[in-house]
Amino acid sequence: MVEVRYFAAIADAVxxxxxxxxxxxxxTVADLRSRLAATYGPDLDKMLGVCAYLMGDELTRDTGAxxxxxxxxxxxxxxx
Numbered sequence: 001m002v003e004v005r006y007f008a009a010i011a012d013a014v015x016x017x018x019x020x021x022x023x024x025x026x027x028t029v030a031d032l033r034s035r036l037a038a039t040y041g042p043d044l045d046k047m048l049g050v051c052a053y054l055m056g057d058e059l060t061r062d063t064g065a066x067x068x069x070x071x072x073x074x075x076x077x078x079x080x
Contacts, residue, residue, distance in 0.1 A: 003070045010073050029053050030063035051075050
């Protein structure tokens with residue numbers, strides 16, 4: 001089980017701030033993206049492609065990175 005938390009535009013796109021997904025051990029960011037695109041539609045994958053994924057203390061865009069029990073999906077933020 002992976003707790004997935006969504007922020008900003010991704011939260012708006014999926015209509016929630018968090019959910020728990022049943023993903024197999026060893027699942028990767030690519031597996032998460034595939035599951036989310038299958039659930040919420042292929043247009044979401046375009047958004048997910050520019051997101052960063054915070055797992056523990058590590059921020060990554062590597063689709064081969066193994067998931068941790070909690071993943072934060074964070075789109076690019078604008079500001080100054």
